[in-house]
Amino acid sequence: xxxxxxxxxxxxxxxxxxxxxxxxxxxxxxxxxxxxxxxxxxxxxxxxxxxxxxxxxxxxxxxxxxxxxxxxxxxxxxxxxxxxxxxxxxxxxxxxxxxxxxxxxxxxxxxxxxxxxxxxxxxxxxxxxxxxxxxxxxxxxxxxxxxxxxxxxxxxxxxxxxxxxxxxxxxxxxxxxxxxxxxxxxxxxxxxxxxxxxxxxxxxxxxxxxxxxxxxxxxxxxxxxxxxxxxxxxxxxxxxxxxxxxxxxxxxxxxxxxxxxxxxxxxxxxxxxxxxxxxxxxxxxxxxxxxxxxxxxxxxxxxxxxxxxxxxxxxxxxxxxxxxxxxxxxxxxxxxxxxxxxxxxxxxxxxxxxxxxxxxxxxxxxxxxxxxxxxxxxxxxxxxxxxxxxxxxxxxxxxxxxxxxxxxxxxxxxxxxxxxxxxxxxxxxxxxxxxxxxxxxxxxxxxxxxxxxxxxxxxxxxxxxxxxxxxxxxxxxxxxxxxxxxxxxxxxxxxxxxxxxxxxxxxxxxxxxxxxxxxxxxxxxxxxxxxxxxxxxxxxxxxxxxxxxxxxxxxxxxxxxxxxxxxxxxxxxxxxxxxxxxxxxxxxxxxxxxxxxxxxxxxxxxxxxxxxxxxxxxxxxxxxxxxxxxxxxxxxxxxxxxxxxxxxxxxx
Numbered sequence: 316x317x318x319x320x321x322x323x324x325x326x327x328x329x330x331x332x333x334x335x336x337x338x339x340x341x342x343x344x345x346x347x348x349x350x351x352x353x354x355x356x357x358x359x360x361x362x363x364x365x366x367x368x369x370x371x372x373x374x375x376x377x378x379x380x381x382x383x384x385x386x387x388x389x390x391x392x393x394x395x396x397x398x399x400x401x402x403x404x405x406x407x408x409x410x411x412x413x414x415x416x417x418x419x420x421x422x423x424x425x426x427x428x429x430x431x432x433x434x435x436x437x438x439x440x441x442x443x444x445x446x447x448x449x450x451x452x453x454x455x456x457x458x459x460x461x462x463x464x465x466x467x468x469x470x471x472x473x474x475x476x477x478x479x480x481x482x483x484x485x486x487x488x489x490x491x492x493x494x495x496x497x498x499x500x501x502x503x504x505x506x507x508x509x510x511x512x513x514x515x516x517x518x519x520x521x522x523x524x525x526x527x528x529x530x531x532x533x534x535x536x537x538x539x540x541x542x543x544x545x546x547x548x549x550x551x552x553x554x555x556x557x558x559x560x561x562x563x564x565x566x567x568x569x570x571x572x573x574x575x576x577x578x579x580x581x582x583x584x585x586x587x588x589x590x591x592x593x594x595x596x597x598x599x600x601x602x603x604x605x606x607x608x609x610x611x612x613x614x615x616x617x618x619x620x621x622x623x624x625x626x627x628x629x630x631x632x633x634x635x636x637x638x639x640x641x642x643x644x645x646x647x648x649x650x651x652x653x654x655x656x657x658x659x660x661x662x663x664x665x666x667x668x669x670x671x672x673x674x675x676x677x678x679x680x681x682x683x684x685x686x687x688x689x690x691x692x693x694x695x696x697x698x699x700x701x702x703x704x705x706x707x708x709x710x711x712x713x714x715x716x717x718x719x720x721x722x723x724x725x726x727x728x729x730x731x732x733x734x735x736x737x738x739x740x741x742x743x744x745x746x747x748x749x750x751x752x753x754x755x756x757x758x759x760x761x762x763x764x765x766x767x768x769x770x771x772x773x774x775x776x777x778x779x780x781x782x783x784x785x786x787x788x789x790x791x792x793x794x795x796x797x798x799x800x801x802x803x804x805x806x807x808x809x810x811x812x813x814x815x816x817x818x819x820x821x822x823x824x825x826x827x828x829x830x831x832x833x834x835x836x837x838x839x840x841x842x843x844x845x846x847x848x849x850x851x852x853x854x855x856x857x858x859x860x861x862x863x864x865x866x867x868x869x870x871x872x873x874x875x876x877x878x879x880x881x882x883x884x885x886x887x888x889x890x891x892x893x894x895x896x897x898x899x900x901x902x903x904x905x906x907x908x909x910x911x912x913x914x915x916x917x918x919x920x921x922x923x924x925x926x927x928x929x930x931x932x933x934x935x936x937x938x939x940x941x942x943x944x945x946x947x948x949x950x951x952x953x954x955x956x957x958x959x960x961x962x963x964x965x966x967x
Contacts, residue, residue: 316772319690322757325614327696330605330756332749335657338364339597339748340740343589349426349506351379351393351561354585354628358564361584361596361626365568368604369611372569376562377627377635381520385638386886388631391427391517393561399424401484401528402551403538404437414484414538414550415504415528422529422587422736425468425483426508427517428554429524435553436461436526438481442542446471446485452478461550463538468507468527476525482552483527486535491729494664499731501533506587506734514891515631518558526554565627565636567643568600570607572621574825577643578763579650579720580622580755581710583629588655588738590663590730595653596626598748602756618763619825620648633710634886637718644713648822649680649762650722651755652711657748658727665730666700667751669723673706674938675920676714677816678721679773679823682780683761687754697750705938706913708887716920717885721819725751767827770820771834777820778838781813782845789853800864802853806846808937814839875929875947879966880922880959888916892956901952908945918946919958927964 338361345357358374365372377383381392399417415423439460445451446464451474458479464471468485475483488505490497507529510516518524530538542548566584580602582595603624609615625643627636637644658665669688671681681703688701706714711724732738761769788805791797817835824831854861868876893901905911910918917938921931932944953959 316769318769319687319757319761322760323687323690323694323753325609326605326753326756329609330601330749330752332657332745332747332752334604335598335601335748335752336740336743336745338600339589339593339743342584342593342597343740346585346593347587348396348421349508349587350396352395355564357584358566361566361600362568364600365603368607370568370570370603370607373567375565375567375636375640377565377632377639378560379563380560381518381522383635384514384891385631385634386884387514387889387891388634388886389514389519389891390563390628390631390635392520392558394427394518395557395559396421396424396428397555399428399528399554399556400552403541404549404551406545406548409541414530414534420504420736422504422506424554424556425527425529426506427524428509428526428556429558430556431526431552431554435551436481437549437551440484440538440542440548440550442539443471443475446483447474449474461552463542465535468529469510472509472525472527476523482525484530484550485527486530486532488532488735491733494729494731495733498532500735500737502531503732503735503737504529504531506736514889517631524558526552528552563628563632563635565625565632565640566596568603568624570603570610570622572618572763574619575646576620577623577647578620578759579644579647579722580624580653580759581633581650581713581722582626582653583632583710584626585628585632587736588732588734589740589743590658590727590738591655591733592629594655594657594743594748598656598752598755599624599626599653602752602759605752606756606760615760616764618760619766620763622759622763623647629710630708630712630887633712637713637885644718644720647720649678650711650713650720651680651684651758652709652722652724653755654709654724654726655728655730655733656725656751657743658730659742659744659747660700663727663730663732663742665727666702668702668704668726668728670704670707670709670711670726672711672714672721672723673917673920674812674934675917675923676716676719676721677812678819679777679816680721680723680762680819682777682816683773684723684754684758686776687757687761691750691754697746699747699750708916712887715886716923717882725755762823765823767824767831770823770831773823774817774820774831774835774838777813777816778841781809781816781842784813785809785845785849786852789849789856792853793856799854799857799859802850802857803864804933804937806850808934810842810846811934813842817842871945871947872929875932875945876927877964878947878950878961879925879927879964880931880950880953880961881924882919882922882959884958888919888958890915892958904948904952908949909941909943910946910949912939914939914941914944915949918949922959
């Protein structure tokens with residue numbers, strides 16, 4: 316559609332990757348300290364820039380009290396850090412060595428560390444290989460000592476503290492295939508946060524606090540050699556920090572439209588990196604600045620819908636904002652999430668990925684954003700490695716059908732410097748930020764100004780996507796040795812998924828809806844024809860008659876088809892309500908019934924209060940491309956924890 320080309324050409328001279336990078340660097344200056352007082356400074360900076368650019372902007376707040384619960388997320392308690400230092404005390408023939416200090420590298424102090432006494436703590440350090448399992452401590456006395464673990468301090472905290480450890484130090488740095496091989500970053504520290512396993516990351520009310528430090532891998536190797544040589548090594552640790560009931564900032568900026576509907580750009584603040592987290596927010600601010608200038612100068616008309624940005628603490632801040640400030644979301648027709656974008660690919664080694672909506676929220680937005688990214692590639696201003704992927708969780712959790720905002724995600728993950736002290740502004744490419752920003756600006760403005768004409772065009776593009784997907788399934792059936800029943804299931808699933816995406820274009824239509832509905836009816840007829848054609852061709856390639864396979868129903872499926880789950884809890888499923896004493900049994904059930912890798916959340920997303928358990932199993936298996944999923948006991952247990960209500964088929 317020519318309007319996309321026109322939008323990209325209009326935006327390009329006005330959008331500055333350099334300005335985006337400058338704002339990212341300023342946000343990073345505050346957030347890299349991982350202290351809530353500095354997070355509020357970052358939020359105030361963002362609002363001051365938005366106001367400077369003539370936008371409506373404010374900082375809202377949600378609780379940071381360690382107990383307020385939003386959906387399945389529990390917000391962390393607020394935490395401020397002032398100073399921290401870890402020192403290797405002298406011994407015979409060796410002097411004192413400062414191992415790390417918070418003021419030099421904020422990542423040296425584990426986030427949510429408790430304070431030490433004012434004079435600090437002096438204790439022997441003990442090596443533990445691993446640290447998160449009870450067996451890692453067999454034969455090792457850590458009581459009254461500092462545990463030096465080769466594992467994550469976050470996951471080692473509980474077992475170490477059970478055994479009386481005073482604190483932890485860690486030189487753990489995870490590897491990622493393709494972008495972070497072992498020992499590639501020997502002088503880099505991991506960004507670690509102490510955290511419970513319930514309700515998302517961060518410390519909650521009632522959690523036993525601990526203090527801890529992070530060493531580089533080079534330091535860790537050196538210290539291990541010292542310990543092996545000297546046997547008894549003593550450290551001094553000092554931490555000045557505090558926990559308190561505080562707030563999480565929610566930054567919002569806004570360009571008014573001609574109606575009360577809105578389009579959203581969202582993401583998160585409050586993390587240590589320039590790429591993860593500051594890049595999404597800084598780029599969103601530049602997109603709003605650019606569009607506001609173009610509208611103000613009359614180069615773009617004021618759009619039908621307003622354009623809003625919302626940036627806060629990842630996931631739990633977003634869920635809290637949805638609940639505490641519903642007015643910002645209830646009129647949103649579509650969104651886009653920006654998370655970790657603009658990295659220099661030569662050193663970050665991550666492609667730009669478009670993460671689709673969960674299939675239960677299939678939408679035109681995935682098709683539109685992909686078309687815009689392809690048009691950017693065609694224009695040839697910059698070579699960017701771009702690809703599509705299935706749904707991955709970030710602040711796009713608002714695409715939960717219970718919230719109802721279709722929201723594709725742009726993300727570069729994992730990357731070389733992910734969650735480390737080396738995630739700094741110099742790792743970002745201003746030209747790539749500009750390239751992505753142009754695409755985002757075109758996307759949000761297109762959706763903001765779209766009407767019946769654009770909806771009709773998008774519906775046809777969705778249908779093209781559907782036809783491509785169905786023919787791909789037919790080819791896969793042959794190339795991967797699938798049977799006719801597999802192909803039938805895939806095509807019926809495509810009919811449902813893309814039918815939902817076709818209907819989603821009606822979100823854009825306020826006038827002329829009847830005409831668009833008539834066009835959609837015709838397009839759905841073409842979708843049905845496409846299913847039949849793909850099935851016929853696939854059967855021909857398989858060398859079997861194109862006959863609908865018989866449905867297989869055993870006694871379990873008969874039982875599962877009698878129950879319809881009705882959701883009672885909004886948002887991503889985290890298992891927060893599972894009692895500790897029942898967790899082992901829960902995990903065994905999930906292993907037995909193949910409820911792994913996002914199956915639980917997808918199952919809840921498909922639970923619309925009309926589908927029965929057997930139908931949901933079928934949909935989840937198709938979306939996740941897995942087999943043998945059984946959800947009846949899963950939903951029965953969820954009912955006992957008040958996540959859902961199970962009604963019998965046919966009941967109200």
